Amino acid sequence: xxxxxxxxxxxxxxxxxxxxxRSSRGGMAGIRRAVVAxxxxxxxxxxxLAQADPHPWQLNMGRGATTWSGEPYFLNNVALGVCVxxxxxxxxxxxxxxxxFRKSRGAVAExxxxxxMVEIIWTTIPVIILMTLAWLATDGMRTFYDTTGSxxxxxxxxxxxxxxxxxxxxxGKPVSKVGYMSKLDALSDKTRQLDSGLxxxxxxxxxxNTYLLNVDKPLVxxxxxxxxxxxxxxxxxxxxxxxSFGWKMDAIPGIINSAWTNINAAxxxxxxxxxxxGQDHGFMxxxxxxxxxxxxxKWLAAQEQANAPAPAAPAxxxxxxxPATAQVVAPDAGGHG
Amino acid sequence: MxxxxxxxxxxxxxxxxxxxxxxxxxxxNHKDIGTLYLIFSLTMFFxxxxxxxxxxxxxxxxxxxxxxxxxxxxxxxxxxLVMIFGAIMPAFxxxxxxxxxxxxxxxxxxxxxxxxxxFWILPFAFALLLSTLFLPGGSQAxxxxxxxxxxxxxxxxxxxxxxxxxxxxxxxxxxINIIATILNMRAPGMDLLKMPVFxxxxxxxxxxxxxxxxxxxxxxxxxxxxxxxxxxFFNPHGGGDPVLYQHVFWFFGHPEVYIMILPAFxxxxxxxxxxxxxxxxxxKAMVFAIASIAFLSFIVWAHHMFAVGLPMGAEIFFxxxxxxxxxxxxxxxxxxxxxxxxxSLSFETPMLFAIAFVILxxxxxxxxxxxxxxxxxxxxxDTYFVVAHFHYVLVTGAAFAIMSxxxxxxxxxxGHMYNEFWGKVHFWCSVVFVNVLFFPQHxxxxxxxxxxxxxxxxxxxxxxxxxxxxxxxxxASQLIFLGVIVHCAFFSKKKATDRxxxxxxxxxxxxxxxxxxxSFTVPPVVHDEELAHxxxxx
Numbered sequence: 114x115x116x117x118x119x120x121x122x123x124x125x126x127x128x129x130x131x132x133x134x135r136s137s138r139g140g141m142a143g144i145r146r147a148v149v150a151x152x153x154x155x156x157x158x159x160x161x162l163a164q165a166d167p168h169p170w171q172l173n174m175g176r177g178a179t180t181w182s183g184e185p186y187f188l189n190n191v192a193l194g195v196c197v198x199x200x201x202x203x204x205x206x207x208x209x210x211x212x213x214f215r216k217s218r219g220a221v222a223e224x225x226x227x228x229x230m231v232e233i234i235w236t237t238i239p240v241i242i243l244m245t246l247a248w249l250a251t252d253g254m255r256t257f258y259d260t261t262g263s264x265x266x267x268x269x270x271x272x273x274x275x276x277x278x279x280x281x282x283x284x285g286k287p288v289s290k291v292g293y294m295s296k297l298d299a300l301s302d303k304t305r306q307l308d309s310g311l312x313x314x315x316x317x318x319x320x321x322n323t324y325l326l327n328v329d330k331p332l333v334x335x336x337x338x339x340x341x342x343x344x345x346x347x348x349x350x351x352x353x354x355x356x357s358f359g360w361k362m363d364a365i366p367g368i369i370n371s372a373w374t375n376i377n378a379a380x381x382x383x384x385x386x387x388x389x390x391g392q393d394h395g396f397m398x399x400x401x402x403x404x405x406x407x408x409x410x411k412w413l414a415a416q417e418q419a420n421a422p423a424p425a426a427p428a429x430x431x432x433x434x435x436p437a438t439a440q441v442v443a444p445d446a447g448g449h450g
Numbered sequence: 451m452x453x454x455x456x457x458x459x460x461x462x463x464x465x466x467x468x469x470x471x472x473x474x475x476x477x478x479n480h481k482d483i484g485t486l487y488l489i490f491s492l493t494m495f496f497x498x499x500x501x502x503x504x505x506x507x508x509x510x511x512x513x514x515x516x517x518x519x520x521x522x523x524x525x526x527x528x529x530x531l532v533m534i535f536g537a538i539m540p541a542f543x544x545x546x547x548x549x550x551x552x553x554x555x556x557x558x559x560x561x562x563x564x565x566x567x568x569f570w571i572l573p574f575a576f577a578l579l580l581s582t583l584f585l586p587g588g589s590q591a592x593x594x595x596x597x598x599x600x601x602x603x604x605x606x607x608x609x610x611x612x613x614x615x616x617x618x619x620x621x622x623x624x625x626i627n628i629i630a631t632i633l634n635m636r637a638p639g640m641d642l643l644k645m646p647v648f649x650x651x652x653x654x655x656x657x658x659x660x661x662x663x664x665x666x667x668x669x670x671x672x673x674x675x676x677x678x679x680x681x682x683f684f685n686p687h688g689g690g691d692p693v694l695y696q697h698v699f700w701f702f703g704h705p706e707v708y709i710m711i712l713p714a715f716x717x718x719x720x721x722x723x724x725x726x727x728x729x730x731x732x733x734k735a736m737v738f739a740i741a742s743i744a745f746l747s748f749i750v751w752a753h754h755m756f757a758v759g760l761p762m763g764a765e766i767f768f769x770x771x772x773x774x775x776x777x778x779x780x781x782x783x784x785x786x787x788x789x790x791x792x793x794s795l796s797f798e799t800p801m802l803f804a805i806a807f808v809i810l811x812x813x814x815x816x817x818x819x820x821x822x823x824x825x826x827x828x829x830x831x832d833t834y835f836v837v838a839h840f841h842y843v844l845v846t847g848a849a850f851a852i853m854s855x856x857x858x859x860x861x862x863x864x865g866h867m868y869n870e871f872w873g874k875v876h877f878w879c880s881v882v883f884v885n886v887l888f889f890p891q892h893x894x895x896x897x898x899x900x901x902x903x904x905x906x907x908x909x910x911x912x913x914x915x916x917x918x919x920x921x922x923x924x925x926a927s928q929l930i931f932l933g934v935i936v937h938c939a940f941f942s943k944k945k946a947t948d949r950x951x952x953x954x955x956x957x958x959x960x961x962x963x964x965x966x967x968x969s970f971t972v973p974p975v976v977h978d979e980e981l982a983h984x985x986x987x988x
Contacts, residue, residue: 311513394523
């Protein structure tokens with residue numbers, strides 16, 4: 114697959130995702146409809162852009178690309194809307210006070226300093242608003258924590274400063290020996306050196322700037338599949354964050370965390386390590402290449418075949434451990450396979 | 451004879467010791483020690499600020515132009531440690547030292563020699579901390595939270611830990627002193643529920659300090675033994691748990707962030723009534739809100755850890771508890787607005803900073819509420835959205851309150867008026883540039899930029915450049931602040947009246963400007979109508 118077609122895959126469905134997401138929200142509970150309507154202006158302003166995330170001048174969180182990623186996006190918008198409304202009321206009252214009760218306009222101070230009724234009202238109303246938000250958030254958590262019924266398991270391991278992906282099982286069958294390191298692509302790595310003289314704007318995959326957001330070997334995943342991740346680390350704490358999936362999960366040595374995703378659309382999705390993990394914390398991106406189930410099955414079979422008899426394959430993974438060395442894979446390949 | 455002895459002592463009390471060393475290094479006077487704390491804090495504010503300038507300069511555009519990534523991490527770590535423990539906290543202790551005895555009608559702090567010690571530990575602690583920048587291997591670069599195992603990779607861990615121990619000892623002694631002063635040294639008639647809200651806020655803050663500084667000391671000591679003595683508290687290979695550190699750290703860390711904001715609430719509750727010429731609205735509600743926030747601060751710590759993989763029940767508990775904080779905080783904001791409502795407002799520099807505090811701190815509170823929602827926090831966590839959030843509450847919150855307090859009480863301290871024009875210039879520059887600096891960081895975080903990274907994709911370039919420009923200008927604006935302070939302390943010709951502000955209430959304003967070296971050697975008579983909050987029977 115050429116890099117050009119990957120980009121088209123990525124941005125094309127992205128626009129649809131946003132529109133689909135908004136119409137499907139409309140069919141949910143009445144309270145959700147009401148709050149969504151109240152934040153419509155914000156949505157139109159911030160989320161109506163059909164571009165891959167992140168994009169220049171991006172103002173709001175993206176809708177994401179999975180069955181769950183709408184939850185944080187929705188909560189973000191609702192909470193933002195609530196905050197804007199409260200802010201307008203409180204700051205509005207403050208500005209009215211500042212103009213109406215100026216000493217220079219002859220205002221004389223009143224003596225009162227207490228009003229029980231008002232105090233009860235402005236304690237109670239926030240409690241009601243908070244209970245609504247809490248209910249919505251709890252709902253989102255219930256679905257997030259349900260990793261049952263997954264059709265595939267991927268083990269993610271953090272290293273200073275790269276990721277390792279091991280395919281554990283797929284459709285109920287164990288996957289043998291498919292696993293590899295994934296680290297910053299060579300061009301980004303060369304460009305990001307202090308005083309490299311190279312232009313970050315020139316680091317591109319197709320038309321998309323992928324400076325510090327590209328890897329040598331992306332994680333290849335099938336769409337429309339519930340994928341369970343088991344996440345851990347071999348050295349310090351990292352955090353595996355894929356904004357398009359709607360979550361991040363810390364990779365902690367000695368602990369195995371789990372999370373799940375179910376990707377809606379094929380494309381290339383980009384994220385980064387989100388927990389400070391040492392000097393190259395900013396240089397261990399995460400790239401997921403989501404492909405159709407058929408393509409994934411073919412890719413996985415090819416990987417298994419390539420890895421099973423040849424002892425050279427693990428060696429390729431081992432060379433990946435040395436940063437800033439020559440890349441085996443073409444550096445500008447937004448995807449692998 | 452007895453009379454003569456008393457008279458001699460009386461004379462002594464009105465004069466500061468003559469020698470520089472005697473006066474400043476050996477001081478047991480709450481005003482001089484308060485001044486030392488404030489000067490120290492201002493120095494650290496500029497040192498920590500210069501680290502921030504390095505950070506913003508490197509983030510000005512994509513690509514690494516100035517510093518290596520490891521040094522960048524040293525800068526983010528030291529910026530936080532210096533600003534939190536060196537600038538914000540000592541500033542509040544300095545303000546407390548200066549004002550609490552004068553506000554409750556006490557002659558001095560309850561434990562003057564300990565007061566001296568608790569200050570003089572600090573310069574040594576920070577010399578130790580800052581010296582690590584010059585050590586081979588550099589300073590701690592694992593963030594101010596110092597999460598293991600990363601923090602254990604630093605070769606200067608022991609220096610940092612010892613510096614933190616010293617800071618903790620200083621804070622605990624300062625807190626003990628403040629509690630002892632407030633509980634034992636109030637003038638007759640200054641009942642607890644007649645105290646200024648600033649004094650209340652410090653009383654509660656001091657208890658928080660005593661409760662949590664030992665927890666921090668314990669956490670960092672465990673780091674030390676893990677690195678040097680072969681223990682495995684946080685080492686999974688020895689059966690330890692890296693997440694345990696985060697629980698212990700944030701059990702300190704969350705009350706700590708309220709330690710940095712509760713005295714600010716107190717300051718704002720003094721300034722707004724003064725320039726509204728109206729008693730504070732809902733005095734008891736204000737005190738109760740501070741106490742509630744302090745209590746809640748102990749049961750919300752894991753909201754800093756929503757991404758570590760806690761069980762769902764734990765996340766739900768910490769989410770609900772965190773959201774609950776919005777209620778007393780909201781009450782405080784509403785009460786400040788209600789204090790202004792129906793007042794007779796004037797807008798001198800302290801009031802401008804106080805109004806900016808209420809608006810911008812509330813914006814920080816809003817983003818805090820958004821961060822409390824666990825599913826949304828899965829996205830926000832460890833991004834620039836968080837950076838924007840805590841800078842809104844700490845810079846436009848805590849630091850703006852400290853600036854407000856400085857302008858508010860500086861005429862009382864020095865006996866001279868500061869230059870109102872330049873004060874206002876400082877305010878308007880600060881309030882504009884601080885928003886240019888931090889507001890775009892919300893967008894960066896939402897778009898997916900992680901925090902603590904020295905370089906970024908070009909998609910983040912525009913807002914980072916805007917933020918950096920705001921940062922440089924905000925930093926430069928603080929030089930005006932320095933200029934106004936130096937002018938007021940040494941060059942101002944304009945004498946301050948005793949009351950200074952028309953609407954000022956409280957015992958501190960009954961003293962001369964500047965107050966005598968030893969004030970209230972005889973307890974003052976408290977008149978209820980003199981108190982800052984007015985009608986105490988409400």
